[in-house]
Amino acid sequence: MSLTAENLTLGYAGAPVIEGLDLSLPEGRMTAILGPNGCGKSTLLKTLARLIAPQGGRVLLDGTDIHARDTRALAREMAILPQAPQAPEGITVGDLVKRGRTPWRGLLSPWRAEDAQACEAALAAVGMAELADRRLDELSGGQRQRAWIALVLAQDTKLLLLDEPTTFLDLVHQVEVLGLLRRRNREAGLTVISVLHDLNLAARYSDLLVLLGRDGPVAHGAPAEVLTPENLKTAFGLAARVDPDPVTGGPMVIPL
Numbered sequence: 001m002s003l004t005a006e007n008l009t010l011g012y013a014g015a016p017v018i019e020g021l022d023l024s025l026p027e028g029r030m031t032a033i034l035g036p037n038g039c040g041k042s043t044l045l046k047t048l049a050r051l052i053a054p055q056g057g058r059v060l061l062d063g064t065d066i067h068a069r070d071t072r073a074l075a076r077e078m079a080i081l082p083q084a085p086q087a088p089e090g091i092t093v094g095d096l097v098k099r100g101r102t103p104w105r106g107l108l109s110p111w112r113a114e115d116a117q118a119c120e121a122a123l124a125a126v127g128m129a130e131l132a133d134r135r136l137d138e139l140s141g142g143q144r145q146r147a148w149i150a151l152v153l154a155q156d157t158k159l160l161l162l163d164e165p166t167t168f169l170d171l172v173h174q175v176e177v178l179g180l181l182r183r184r185n186r187e188a189g190l191t192v193i194s195v196l197h198d199l200n201l202a203a204r205y206s207d208l209l210v211l212l213g214r215d216g217p218v219a220h221g222a223p224a225e226v227l228t229p230e231n232l233k234t235a236f237g238l239a240a241r242v243d244p245d246p247v248t249g250g251p252m253v254i255p256l
Ligand SMILES: Nc1ncnc2c1ncn2[C@@H]1O[C@H](COP(=O)(O)OP(=O)(O)O)[C@@H](O)[C@H]1O
Pocket: 012, 013, 017, 035, 036, 037, 038, 039, 040, 041, 042, 043, 044
């Protein structure tokens, strides 16, 4: 599914966080949203997922305004993992992941084999199958984060919005999660939009980058077009060199 922002102005009560943003996030691509703390990455993601209403402009999902959509239909089309998701105290990993099936089930409908299958597959995909009976609040930060990712995978949508899905993970698990998303992207056409902090991992695992700065959007496009010394200076105030990544040939940012 494609997402388009048309002249989007977003924020909370008061001055807008971002004004007049035009973005096209095509179907079947992996896009990373990058930028310094407080520049509006989470606000943008929440606006794209209809968790907050834009102050101006529109968000289109496959060409139609997301605000025209029925809530359950939208939840079958896109899943969002917020930056600091909250779970009920004492919930187990398995019960958390089951919540991902809510949009697919009626209020009184029984738990079906396909629901169980989706949850098992999601837990297996993040390497958490053995931990299904454990309490979420007794896990490490990295395990908890993978449980949340399993929840959105169990929701079985064509579009995933993830706010800093790798932030609490060690490098091995960061690469595992990004690799898993890329496999789903390549094999099943999953469209993935994530807020990431590591510029070099973002370049490696994304088809497109959206770079925001303190004073508004700086650039979007292919990683090599976006990650230039000039754009990094504008967005982060960072003096950096950009060399070819010796493994992928893509851009590799080296702070000076
Ligand atoms: N719930 C909220 N109510 C009011 N202002 C908020 C809220 N959440 C974030 N902000 C403000 O909006 C701006 C952008 O925040 P955010 O989108 O969270 O940035 P980022 O995710 O890039 O770090 C910041 O100035 C922040 O203080």
